[in-house]
Each structure stands twice: as C-alpha cells, then as structure tokens.
Amino acid sequence: MTMAETLLPAAENPFLDNDLARYLPAPKAETWRMSTVRPLKEAETAEIDRLQDIDIERILPVLQGDVLVMAGGKVTAGMGGVNEGLAASKTGGYAGVSYGYEADKRRRGELTPDKGTLPLAPLGQVADAWRGGEPDRVRVFCDKKCQLLHVVHVLPKRGAPISDLLDIEVADGGELTLIEHFVGLADSTAWMNAARHVRVATGGKLTHGVVQNLPFTALLTLTQGVMMADSADYSLQIIQNGACFARVESDIVCGAEVALDLQAVQHVKTGQTHDVTTRVRFNGPAPRASVTQRNLVEGGGLSVFQGKYHVAQAAQKTDAYMRCENLLLDDRAVVNQKPELEIYADDVKCSHGASTGGLSDEQLFYLKARGLPEEVARGLLVEAFMAAGRERMHDLMKEAT
C-alpha cells in the first residue's frame, strides 16, 4: 500500500476524475468578479514532479540577500545548496528575523473545503495528502529591523492545485522587506494555489513584494489576509508578467493610523488574464492609504483592477485613493476595472480614478523628431510605462540590502 493510499483511499480521492470544476467557486459566487476561474477548471491534476531532481539554479533569479526556496509548496533541500541548513533544522534566520516551517498535517476530516472562495487551501491540502506529501507552512517572524528576505516559489511541470503556505508576522519594532518570486519550470501547466496570512503589529513595518514571472502556461491564485494593527505600516508591490491566469487577491483589515500602500504593475499579453483584487477595511482613521495599478495590455490579454474600500464609522479622517492607469497597445486588449467605495464615516476623503488609452501621438512624434524609428519610440514608451513599478521594486531591493 502506498503512502498516498494510506492518506486517502482512492475511492475518496476528489481528483480521481480529474474534475476540479466541482470544487472551484461556483459561477454564482464569482459574479462580482471581473475575471473568471474557467482556466483553473482545465488545469491538470497530475502528480507533482520531483523537484529535487531538477537543477533549480537554472530558473532561480539572481538575488542578493537571504533566500528561501519553496518548490511545489515544500521547503526543499538539495537544490543548488539553498535551504540546506533550514531543511535540516526546520528553523533558520539572521539578525532580526527568524523563520521555520512544519508540515501542515491536517487531514481530510479536519478540513472543510470552501467552494465559495479562493484560495482553495483545504482542497489543495487534500490533493497534496493524496499525492503523499503535505505542504509546508512556512512562518516568518521579524521583531527587529532586518535585511531583505527573498522567498522563491518554484512551480513544477504539472500538478493542480498545489498549496503554497506562508505566514508572515512583523512584531513591534520589526521592519522587514520580504519579496516573493514566482517562477516555474518551462511549459509548466501547474496551478499554484497560494495562501498568505500576514500580521503587522503596532509599530511594525512590512514591505512586501510579489514578482510573478511564471511560464505562460502556468496558473496562480495567491490569496492573502492581512491584519494591520494600529500604526502599522504595510506596503505591497506586485509585478505580474507570466502565467496564463494569475489572480492576486488581498483582504486587508486596518486599525487606526496605519500607512498602507499597494502598487501593482501588470504586463498582459495574448492569452493571459491578470487580476489584482483588493479589499481594504478601515476600522480606524487611516490618513495615508493608496492602491494604484498600471496595466500594459496587448493582443487579447485581459487585465483586471478591482478594489474596494470599506470605511467604518470609526474611521473618520481617513484619506485614501485608488487609481488605475491602462495602456492598451491594440484593439483586442481588454481592461476590466471596478473601484468601489463603501463609506460609513462622514468626514473622510476617498477617491478613485482611472485612465485608459493607447500610446500618445504627441510623445511618439517627439521621439521621432529626435531620430528614433517608430518601433524604437514605441518600445521606449512601453518600457517607460512599466518602469515606474519596476524601479520601485529595484529600489526596494537596493534599500534593503
């Protein structure tokens, strides 16, 4: 009898029929959304590859700072030397930050699959249990000003859904820059179903980056719950380039006097859907809050900006805005945007705005009048549109090292 059969008899294996659709959120539960989970239904539920056998260095980005690698949702040793110490002791860290992990051993009986929302963390865990290995739940804890930590998530060739669990806690006095990188093996058709629990305590500061460079055939759902205590400082910078379907969804609950800054940059090409959905609940005054997004869309790509501010009655004097800028390079590019404000306080300043257009004729002519051929001028303007977001990520890494 194999390990997998021990954990979950074949008759009870929810993925035996390869029918993920039964477990995904029902269309009715998703009507408010601007992207559809249809691509997830078509994801293959094949067995996860053995990533230990792969030369991981070939696909890891070149990074400065401490690096933690999770491959297929597990902290894996033996990949070019990364994680060696951590895998052996299950703890690691450096001045001001510590991290550790343990297998999430909850069994099917303890899980209540939630068909209404993503992430399908319980569902993913059932799948992983069936495959004979639990996902690792990595916990990062920071209580001092500390250096940059990279967490690299590697997607195998196949497998769906693959759990990827990370808890981040920044305590009072802690200051952490944590950048997550999503990469995958070439032509991966896997679906990473990632869940994050983020807590930033009073006086804590977390700068959180998400860099998604998955293969164009891969899928990602990254869903995170963020709790910000009074006076907490949280900034989230998202850059999405790859994956045929990628949805990054954040539920953020804010105490009083928080500083919140979310910026997303998406480059969406033919056949891709990128979705950043953010809901923020202000439970106390939040004088500095912003959600901004830039979408560069071409071909039949679909980019989604969906943001909601819920301002409770106690959150007087909140000053928060949402802005989305879209550059559509051709007639087939699509942007869906839905900003929402739900305000129960009567002395707040909340706004949202969006701009959508093609490349500016004025700018193109200016560049051509300096001798740049049309295609070079267009390339420069496209690159410039994306540069602001990318430069911020570059600055984050520079400042933190």
Added chain:
Amino acid sequence: MLDIKELYAELAEDNKAILKGVSLAIKPGEVHAVMGPNGAGKSTLGYVLAGREDYTVTTGNVTMDGQDLLEMDADARARAGLFLAFQYPVELPGVNVASFLRTCLNAKRAENGEEPMNAAVFLKLARAEMATLGMSDNFLQRFVNVGFSGGEKKRLEMLQMALLAPKYAILDETDSGLDIDALRIVAEGVNRVREKGTTGFLIITHYQRLLDYIKPDFVHVFADGKIVKSGGMEIAEALEKEGYSGVVAA
C-alpha cells in the same frame, strides 16, 4: 541648404489650409527669424518641416542638402540632420534624460555608420554641455520634462540640439515661458552652436527680445500662412514699434 519652395499644407483632420505658399532658403550658418501674429501658421511651418502627420502637404517641395525632405518620415528627417526645438516640450514619464539623450544620439550615429557611444564618453560629453547651459548633473536622472519648469524644458531642448549637432535647427518659440536669465542662457546655447558655422537656424518667435541675444541674418514676417516681408533686423525693430498690422500693411 534647406530649400522650401511654394509650400502649401493643410490640417489632415479637416483640410483647413494653414500654409499658403511658403518659400524660404536657409544656408548652413545662417540665422533666419520668422515673426508673426498668433495663428499665422509659424509653428505649423516647423511641424510640417519636421514631418508631423497631422498635416498634409498639398503642393510645393522641400529639400535638405538635395534630399527630398517630404519623402522622408519624421525620424529619418531628424537623423538626416533636421532638429525641431518644441514650443511645448513633451513629458516622457519613465524615460530618464540620460538614456533618452544617449538613445537619440546613438540613433543618429547608427545612421552615419558610427559605433554607438559608450556610457562613459556620453556622460562626459553631456555633462560638459550641461555645464554651459547651467544644468546640474541630477537632470540626467530625471524623467524627460516631467516636473520641469518652463526654463528647464527649454534648456533640455537646447542640450539636445547641442548634442545632436543638426544641420538645420528650427526653434519654435523657444523664448516663450523664459525669464530674462533663462533667455540669455538659452540664447548663449544657440550662439555656441551657431559659432561652429555648420548649422542653419530658423527661429520662430513673437518678440524681438530673443533677437537681441541671437542676431539674425534675416527677418521674415509671417502672416496668413506665408512670408509677406523679408529683410534684416530693422524689420524686427519696426515690428516692436508699429506692431504686425502696421508692418504688414506698409
């Protein structure tokens, strides 16, 4: 020579005629000033020569050192040696000045069969030119024209002109939005290029004050889409005293 002959042009959008028979010949080293009231078509002349697609040339021809300018795209005209200093320089968020200037310079070098200029050589050259224009080094890291004052924008135009060393430069109301000091610095920048004697200038302006610093060889009065009077500095002085209506009627 930049040779404009009986040039007629209209707005592509509504076929409204703007240029109605402009003829002008500019030799390398010469400075021609074109003055005229608002709406006369002066800026349109600059745009049409630079190849802006909003305008359609209906008749006439323009050659630049024997090349048919009107057959060339805007970028090819620029690489061939034509430069337009914009009245309202365009902001390019995300494009920093250093990479913009170097890309432009290398596009021109490629046209001439020269190797791209490396960063170190470029920076040395750019910094030397910037010093003469009273620009600090941090300009190089800023996004092109974003958050620039009117004077800073015009200085950047002059910096581009100095680096690109055009055969013919059209300055479209470069004096607008400049205070006295900035006007002097910009004019000195033009004069430094002029001293080399290889660039012909077409300076479009409303006012004589720029011409106090850049002494033109010829002054032309532009009205209703064409040049109606030509002469020397005495015309600019007469315009200052009598206004356009007086000079045009005389």
